[in-house]
Amino acid sequence: xxxxxxxxxxxxxxxxxxxxxxxxxxxxxxxxxxxxxxxxxxxxxxxxxxxxxxxxxxxxxxxxxxxxxxxxxxxxxxxxxxxxxxxxxxxxxxxxxxxxxxxxxxxxxxxxxxxxxxxxxxxxxxxxxxxxxxxxxxxxxxxxxxxxxxxxxxxxxxxxxxxxxxxxxxxxxxxxxxxxxxxxxxxxxxxxxxxxxxxxxxxxxxxxxxxxxxxxxxxxxxxxxxxxxxxxxxxxxxxxxxxxxxxxxxxxxxxxxxxxxxxxxxxxxxxxxxxxxxxxxxxxxxxxxxxxxxxxxxxxxxxxxxxxxxxxxxxxxxxxxxxxxxxxxxxxxxxxxxxxxxxxxxxxxxxxxxxxxxxxxxxxxxxxxxxxxxxxxxxxxxxxxxxxxxxxxxxxxxxxxxxxxxxxxxxxxxxxxxxxxxxxxxxxxxxxxxxxxxxxxxxxxxxxxxxxxxxxxxxxxxxxxxxxxxxxxxxxxxxxxxxxxxxxxxxxxxxxxxxxxxxxxxxxxxxxxxxxxxxxxxxxxxxxxxxxxxxxxxxxxxxxxxxxxxxxxxxxxxxxxxxxxxxxxxxxxxxxxxx
Numbered sequence: 047x048x049x050x051x052x053x054x055x056x057x058x059x060x061x062x063x064x065x066x067x068x069x070x071x072x073x074x075x076x077x078x079x080x081x082x083x084x085x086x087x088x089x090x091x092x093x094x095x096x097x098x099x100x101x102x103x104x105x106x107x108x109x110x111x112x113x114x115x116x117x118x119x120x121x122x123x124x125x126x127x128x129x130x131x132x133x134x135x136x137x138x139x140x141x142x143x144x145x146x147x148x149x150x151x152x153x154x155x156x157x158x159x160x161x162x163x164x165x166x167x168x169x170x171x172x173x174x175x176x177x178x179x180x181x182x183x184x185x186x187x188x189x190x191x192x193x194x195x196x197x198x199x200x201x202x203x204x205x206x207x208x209x210x211x212x213x214x215x216x217x218x219x220x221x222x223x224x225x226x227x228x229x230x231x232x233x234x235x236x237x238x239x240x241x242x243x244x245x246x247x248x249x250x251x252x253x254x255x256x257x258x259x260x261x262x263x264x265x266x267x268x269x270x271x272x273x274x275x276x277x278x279x280x281x282x283x284x285x286x287x288x289x290x291x292x293x294x295x296x297x298x299x300x301x302x303x304x305x306x307x308x309x310x311x312x313x314x315x316x317x318x319x320x321x322x323x324x325x326x327x328x329x330x331x332x333x334x335x336x337x338x339x340x341x342x343x344x345x346x347x348x349x350x351x352x353x354x355x356x357x358x359x360x361x362x363x364x365x366x367x368x369x370x371x372x373x374x375x376x377x378x379x380x381x382x383x384x385x386x387x388x389x390x391x392x393x394x395x396x397x398x399x400x401x402x403x404x405x406x407x408x409x410x411x412x413x414x415x416x417x418x419x420x421x422x423x424x425x426x427x428x429x430x431x432x433x434x435x436x437x438x439x440x441x442x443x444x445x446x447x448x449x450x451x452x453x454x455x456x457x458x459x460x461x462x463x464x465x466x467x468x469x470x471x472x473x474x475x476x477x478x479x480x481x482x483x484x485x486x487x488x489x490x491x492x493x494x495x496x497x498x499x500x501x502x503x504x505x506x507x508x509x510x511x512x513x514x515x516x517x518x519x520x521x522x523x524x525x526x527x528x529x530x531x532x533x534x535x536x537x538x539x540x541x542x543x544x545x546x547x548x549x550x551x552x553x554x555x556x557x558x559x560x561x562x563x564x565x566x567x568x569x570x571x572x573x574x575x576x577x578x579x580x581x582x583x584x585x586x587x588x589x590x591x592x593x594x595x596x597x598x599x600x601x602x603x604x605x606x607x608x609x610x611x612x613x614x615x616x617x618x619x620x621x622x623x624x625x
Contacts, residue, residue, distance in 0.1 A: 050131055052548075054143060055116070056537055058131065059544045061138040064115045065099045071122060079565075086122060086298070087111040088343060088373035096563070101502070101542035105563040109373040112559045114543035117550070124293060124341055126251060158279055161221045162247075162255040164212050169199025169245040169258075176200045179244060182263050186309065187392065192316050195291055197247045201240035201260055208238045226257065226274040243272060246308040248280070248326065249290035256280045259287065259308050259326065271307065273327050283331040286323040287311055289341065295320040301344040303403065304330065304362070305387045313388040318396035322387070330362035335369050344375045346403055348387055351380035360416060363409060367439060370409070372446040377406035410452060413439065414459065429460035492587075493523040494561075496580040499573050500530050501562040504545050506577045507534030515585035518592070524584075526554060 065081055068074060074081040074097060085095035085106040094108035105112040111121070119130040128142075135142055173179050173193075179200040183193060192198075201208070209228060213219040219236065222228045229239045243260030250256045257274035274280055288311040292299060303322045305311060314322040321342070325334055330347070338345045347362045349355035359378050366376045379402055381390060391399045407415075417435045422428040436456050443449035456462065500506055510531050517528060533548060534540060542562055549555045566573065600607060 050128075050142065052537065054140075055131065055547070056540050056544045058134045058138060058140055059102060059114055059116065059547070060539060060541060061140070062102070062115045062134055063099070064102050064104065064118070064543070065097055067115050067134075067137070068097050068104060068118055085109060085111060098542075101562060103543035103546060103562065105559060107563070110371075110556070110559075112546075112563070113550070114547050116547065121340070122298075124251070129252065155279065157217075157221050158225045158277075159254050159256075161212065161218070161225055161227070162257075162279070165208060165222075165227055165258070166197055166199060166245075166247045166255045168208060168211055169201055169247075170197060171199075172202050173198065173200035173245075176202065178263065182244065186313065186388075187316055188312055189316065192312055195315065196288075196312055197255075198312070199245040199247070201238070201243045201245050203242045205237040205241065208240070209236065224277065225279065226277045239274075240272065242267065246287065246312075248274070248285060248287055250279075250285065251290065251293075253290050256285070257282075257326075261308060271327060282326040282328050284333040284337070285326060286334060286337060287326055288315075288323040289337070291315065292321055292323060293341070299342040301346060302338050302342040303346045303348055303387075304338065305348045306358075307386070307388075310387040314391055314399070317391040317399075319391060319399055329358060330365050332365045332368070335362075335365040339366075339369055339371075339374050343373055344377070346377045346379055346406055348379045348381065350386070351382060355380060356416075359412065363413060363416075364439075366409065367413075368442040368444070370448055371444050372448050374448075376409040377403070378409070378412045379403060379406040410455065413452075414455065418459075423459060429462065432456075433460045433462040491521075491523070492580045492583050493521055493527055496577060496584070497523060497527055497530060497558075498561045498564065498566065499577040499580070500527070500534070501542055501545065501558065502564075502566050503570055503573055504534050504540050504542060505538075506574055507531045508538060509574060509578055510535070510581065516581065516588045519584055519588040520591065521584075521587075 065074065069081070072083045072086045072095070074083050075093075076082075077096070079098070079100065081097040081099070082093045083095045083097075084090050084093050085108055087095075087106060088109040088111070090108050095104065095106045095111075097104045103112065103114050104118060113121070115134060116127075116130050119125050119133055120127065123130070123133075125133060132142055183198065188198070209219070209222065213222055213228075219228070223230070223236065227239055228236050230236050240258060240260045243262055246259040246261070247255045248257040248259060257277065257280035259274070260272045262268055262270060273282065276282065286304075287308055292302065299321060301321055303314070303319065305314070305322055305324050307324060311322045311324050314320075323338075325331075345366070347359055349359045359380070363376070363378075370376065381387070381402075387399070390402065394401075414432075414436070417439075418428075418432050421432050423432065433456060440449065440452050440456060443452060507530065513528055513531055516524065530545070533545060537544075546555070546558060546562060549558055568576070596608060
């Protein structure tokens with residue numbers, strides 16, 4: 047995939063009014079130099095979400111959501127990266143570079159999408175002319191609206207019906223085979239993969255058909271469900287059936303309910319539960335978990351109450367646990383024997399199904415209950431065993447309040463489990479305060495000060511003629527400061543938001559975002575003086591570091607331990623270090 051040039055993204059972000067963009071979706075109120083609102087990414091009563099027109103980025107002090115106009119479109123409108131760039135470019139009258147757009151549209155993929163669209167249209171036409179398939183959907187209560195919403199079709203009997211209809215030439219046949227619509231026998235015969243099945247197209251996040259699921263009418267007619275194989279367009283561990291339809295039904299998805307079958311999703315929609323999705327015949331994967339939480343903060347996993355259902359729930363928990371950032375919630379609903387979401391919603395309606403969701407088991411309870419199922423917590427041995435089982439799982443939870451509370455719960459159950467220390471930051475820390483009661487702000491290190499100022503006003507990096515004077519300095523954060531200055535010098539018009547975008551997904555992102563969100567006293571002129579002074583001091587510290595290195599070598603081996611050049615350097619440093 048061709049990469050969109052950084053300069054193009056910088057230009058698009060520079061021309062975008064982030065306040066106007068976000069304000070069209072979230073009611074903003076001016077608060078000094080910035081704008082505030084209740085965060086659109088988590089529930090809160092008092093506003094902690096800010097948008098800065100000067101820095102061109104947003105930040106929530108409650109849940110930590112942050113980013114540029116580009117990231118906001120990806121998170122709020124749930125657009126893919128290229129789609130978000132194209133949306134921003136369109137707003138400001140720009141066009142994504144032709145070469146990049148053509149590479150990303152992928153000439154090779156275009157005929158595959160066309161073949162799948164043609165197959166979906168073929169199956170829908172077959173449904174219209176097949177009474178027994180329509181009768182099955184009538185019995186299941188699927189009305190015309192939902193048949194249209196999910197583009198449900200019918201694969202007729204016969205081994206080459208689709209093949210003959212769409213395989214006009216060798217190229218078309220190869221494409222149909224490549225996207226999983228045809229199979230090949232051991233003898234080399236090519237035939238239709240789907241036969242005599244109700245067909246459910248699977249859509250990607252842009253609404254394009256990428257695969258199919260097929261369901262038999264009667265249990266004895268073969269495997270209940272048959273899915274498309276893995277193809278260049280379809281990876282079942284990354285897709286969720288029904289997600290496209292949920293997105294069309296909601297501008298902001300309140301929750302997602304994960305079920306197992308296509309008909310479960312369709313039936314729930316039919317009865318008014320329009321937030322259901324299904325994994326595609328596979329266990330919940332880490333990619334599924336990330337996709338679920340990218341679309342909704344609350345996720346409900348709905349499984350059978352038998353042993354197989356609980357095993358599936360545990361696999362889902364293992365995928366979800368490392369993604370349980372603060373503000374996210376996961377629940378597990380176990381259905382009575384012989385019931386599934388389809389039968390429940392038919393007999394109890396949307397209100398009854400919702401009532402069951404309200405009683406679902408929170409992830410925290412499910413985890414500890416599952417781990418303790420064969421343990422006697424009245425004994426020290428049992429408590430030790432629970433702690434041993436739980437600690438590796440709790441270590442996967444991201445830092446935050448949820449992780450702290452889970453470790454606290456383990457301590458309540460076992461008496462074991464101190465809070466893990468926070469990981470080291472890539473940014474140098476300020477000096478610790480003398481007392482927790484002191485309200486004074488701790489003094490920042492020079493490097494941290496320089497980084498903070500640069501994030502407030504990236505143009506300060508253009509004041510730096512050379513970084514050679516402090517490049518060798520061995521202090522935390524120096525490599526990051528050098529990278530930031532280099533970025534600004536390479537892209538002189540870059541703003542704070544675009545600067546942070548460069549670090550998206552990197553370990554330093556969170557710490558940089560927090561520094562950028564601060565409001566520093568003074569104005570640009572004062573910041574310039576402070577920034578230049580900080581770099582001068584770093585240069586003096588670098589000289590002193592070199593003096594100490596040379597002094598150490600002389601103490602260990604006398605003047606003879608230094609070369610003539612190093613002796614001259616030492617004498618010069620004695621003079622300059624006093625300045």
